[in-house]
Amino acid sequence: MLKNIAKRSALPVILLIVAVLFPIVVHNNYYIQICCTSMIYLVAVYGLNFITGMTGQTNLGTAGIFALGAYTSALFETVLGWNAWLSLIPVIAMGVIIGFGLGFPSLRLQGIYLALTTIALTEIVRKVILAWSSLTQGALGIKQIPNISIFGLEIKTTTQYYYFALVIIVILSIICSRIIKGKWGRIMIAVKDNPEAASTCGANIVTIKLTAFVIAAILGCLAGWMFCHNYNYVNPSTFTMDMSINFVIMMSLGGAGNIYGCMLGALAITLLPELLRVFGEYYQIIYALIVVTFAVFLPGGITSLIKRGIDFLKVKLRKNAQATK
Amino acid sequence: MDTILELKNVTKRFSGLVAVDNLSICQERGTIHSLVGPNGSGKSTSISMINGMLPLTEGEIFFNGDKISGLPVHEIAQRGVGRTFQNIKVFGTMSVLENVMVGGHALNKKSGGIIKYLVNIGGTNREEKLIREKAMEALEFVGIQDLKDMQVKNLAYGRQKMTELARALVNKPQLLLLDEPAAGLNPSERAELTDMLIKIHESGVSLFLVEHNMDIVMNISDIITVINFGAKIAEGTPDVVKNDNEVIRAYLGSKYKKAE
């Protein structure tokens, strides 16, 4: 049994060690910041994974949820003077509200209609933020959002933020992993594959869909909270449909329904602009072509390719073992 | 009679078309009750109304004396009514074991929501272990435990049917609704299915069977209800039914004609 636990925790432990050592080995602030951004986006992608990757509901509105989390936090801190930890309460409350707000339509709308609804909601959020400038400063954005402090230590530098984000990611990864691997994860995939059959197994489809949306919205708002404390500045032009699409790409490129897939996707897509810099002017086109290739030929993402590789090796090893007997 | 399932004057209309017409059935606990009739006679509609997937236009349905018509599907399932589908509904992307474990989703009726799930780690681990055990039991009962890690969509049709059957059994249902279980099976698979249905029945489950294949129905049923155009035209033991002139005329054909 100990061997089993060792086998299962090998990969996460290795990843954790690499992640902890990374800023120590790589002193480049620029790359550390990229990792910070990846981790912030990863939180939102974990959320999107529950809605789309697992429960199978199309969601192109993650940027809107992200924006609402960020602005809720920014407003409570700059206008009411709350500190970051206290503003977590309205941020999570906002997540719950949006979760139900998006969840209820999802009970009656499918596929493309749900996609259009989520797009519409993102646009409404962005436009209202722009137009209601007395509250949100409109296009100027909200500046000078204070940093997070833990027991008096202010998180100022990029490296400090990196470790702060890493702790959050580790906690969330454990929580999400428990949900995905257990009965809630199974029932969400069941709802995606065959909702009628799932209900004959005693599962309340309404509860499950709403739960998925609320979790996703809370995570999305949390990501927004993290975002505004990293950049100390929010403005509406960041939260466009492009951003929503990027979140979807992160989730599906890495491999939907899978914690490692989300990590891989978030890191890869955030890193991709750097890697593609060699193409200069053409990098967006190459990026688009890569995404289309993956969407068409590898809908299961990179992790599905790795899984297939591992299965193939397993079969080969078993055949070899039988052959040598 | 200890009634496990009762349909009382059940009618279903689809804007002008009467699919089920004033159907009344009384099934005794521990029996195999079959509903037969020509194509389009309202058999699948009836099963869907029993398990809650279709609302009734008129009438009531009782399970163990409690009214279940009007309840949502998952509640009826939790009370102990299992169901399999005509064109099997399995969860393609999951493995056989995972499919069957979904059947155990409502095993622990007091398991609560997701917050409790995350907080009560001990309880959650115990529940997961319990679901896995029950799922393995169901797989062994049905005989496909060797396939437990295979992805369901890669299996042969007959094996997928067995997976769906195992999934319905995990929750230890009192009544199992089977919608044309023999559809799409070759003769040897049908024989396997018949043996399996008898085995399930002997373990204490009442079966309500909608079926087209008369060999199976005649062989295993305790009571048969024959319907045509949504209305009951005959009911009784296999012997009674196969000698009923109405039934012979409408449906059975000369093979089962009373010997002169």
Add this chain to the structure above:
Amino acid sequence: MISTATLVQAIVSGIAMGLIYSLVGIEYTLIWNTTGMLNFAHGKVITFCGYLFGALCLKQMGLPLVWSLILALVLAAILALLMSSSIFIPLRTKDNLCCILATVMAGKILYEAMRLIWGAFNVGIDNYFPGTINIFGATLPATYIYVLAIAFVMVVALQIFLNKTKIGKGMKCVSQNKNAASLMGINVTRYMRIATILSFVVCCFLSILLIPLITLSKEMAEMIALKGFAAGIVGGFGLIPGCTVGGVILGVVENLACIVIPSGYKDVVAFVLLIGFLLIKPSGILGKKAK
């Protein structure tokens, strides 16, 4: 007290913009009905056609108006063949997410192409619908009237084409039942190509109508494309007459709403209508209630 002039302006320009939304609805509905794919790149297609017409033909090649129109239409048709062969036809059987990502990325590629080819282009294009007109005391740019008239003619012409001609009826068959259509000897992929060409031709006309209204820029059709979705939902998704009705209602309601609410919220109206209809009457105004 709202003056008649304001009201007239709101309604007339509302109908003009509304008919533009209707045309947007029609162009994506043509592809949606025949292939089952929603062309999320349609905004960029419209803008691309605008650059083909305004930047390439009118300014860079110096062609007169009519020849520019004809050349732009031909180029749009070629683009349609390219996109239908690479995206709409091969990917139409894939799941939702793949289709959405593929069309969005195609849009990105078009956008980049525009940026690379015409990024430096900033010559103004003279309004080919000049002048003003006076209706009930309101002075309006004549552009709105030209747009209204041309868009109206197009909508009617499309209706006639789709209902009365052999090609149009063929497309209707393919939309309703692909299997039956192909069993009847109709070449389904050929009609998908035709539908895409027709759609992009409409996009080209749309860009020509939009340039005098909004001026040519890479982001020209973004909002209009999204509002086109709202027009379809409001009027009846997948129904050509639905797009017409939905578009006009959207255009007029938008403008009338701005008389009472601050104009910064104008764009929100379309999306609120979209969500409202999807929640209350998803089949739209003209659609039949699904069982």
